[in-house]
Amino acid sequence: MADASASGASTGRKNILKTLEFDTRLLGMVGAFILVCIVFNILTDGRFLTPRNVFNLTIQTVSVAIMATGMVFVIVTRQIDLSVGSLLATCSAIMAMTQTQILPSMGIDYGSGLIAPVAIIVGLVSGGLIGAFHGWLVGYLTIPAFIVTLGGLLVWRNVAWYLTNGQTIGPLDDNFQLLGGIGGTMGETGSWIFGAIAVVAAAYAIWQARRARIAHEFPVKPIWAEFVLMALSAALILGFIATLNAYDVPSRVLARSFEARGEVMPEGFTQGYGIPFSVLLLIAVAVIMTLVARRTRLGRYIFATGGNPDAAELSGINTRMLTVKVFAIMGVLCALAGLVASARLSFHSNDIGTLDELRVIAAAVIGGTALAGGIGTIYGAILGALIMQSLQSGMAMVGVDAPFQNIVVGGVLVLAVLIDIIYRKRTGDA
Structure with a gap:
């Protein structure tokens, strides 16, 4: 009787979940996030889930989450971008130099209302052009994305260094800093x-x-x-x-x-x-990217190409130009992330965005984006970024040193891919 009762309760729960049409994978990620929060809250004697730490955790997640939404499109099309952290640094350096040196030299005084908007536009355009260049190399010259963006990782990190002569640039414009988190x-x-x-x-x-x-x-x-x-x-x-x-x-x-x-x-x-205004920016990016993915021709082409590139090309989709567009979007989002990251610090530093490549790819994969292409969600990538940041923040609060934090993050990434493979085999999506 006890077994029958337990079986009935289990069946009832499954029926409720089926009726509500909850994504079981999403529920698993939410459950993992809740477990991480509970464990670290216990280990930190209740400090992890205080309003102050939740606020800090939120603003720390934004820059990686913004880039993770773009990485979904990149991975869905069966590509990869290893240059996002370095591209973030270059866009941050460009925006910092624009507002502290270039515009003042043109007669626009520091503190002018034009400083922040012009610097942001210059940064977004720069990020989009660099991303489009990566896409052109991949799509039209057929150089593997791994090689192009691995080269970009080295090139753009050092371009950022040369733009600033290796110096920390700041303080940044007050209006610019409003998008950093606690300042706005x-x-x-x-x-x-x-x-x-x-x-x-x-x-x-x-x-x-x-x-x-x-x-x-x-x-x-x-x-x-x-x-x-x-x-x-x-x-x-x-x-x-x-x-x-x-x-x-x-x-x-x-x-x-x-x-x-x-x-x-x-x-x-x-x-x-x-x-924080930075969270509003993330929400806006999430809404726009979700609408692009679900309601536009570009989104349909992205997922169709990822599902079957040959069939997509035979059906008339210009997969080369699509690759350029996807990497251009990634570049713009790197610039937005650079805006948030430098605004939060109130200055540009040479190490900004370091190892963000790992965090962004891990966030997308943990969020359910299949490395085989064709499958991925924007909300999943953002939740993946939140899980990653929660792990790092919690370990820092407990006193775990940085090298071991990276070991854990690397292990979580491998485990996430393994779980993804097992899940897709069982659900028939493999």
């Missing part, structure tokens, strides 16, 4: 407003997806299952915002801001940081 946040009220909008948008997206399935006469979930998904989405969004709002701005920082306005800070006044 929405505050409590703005974060709650954003959260409300996000909850409505998530519910609308779920409902529209249901209507689309009905319109195409596809099977749909029961109404209660749709509302459960809406409730889970709302709980995750609002819970995340509540955690960030719970991290209070230090009283001395608040006092200085009141003094700057010629006011006196009220006794007992507190204020939370809220959502």
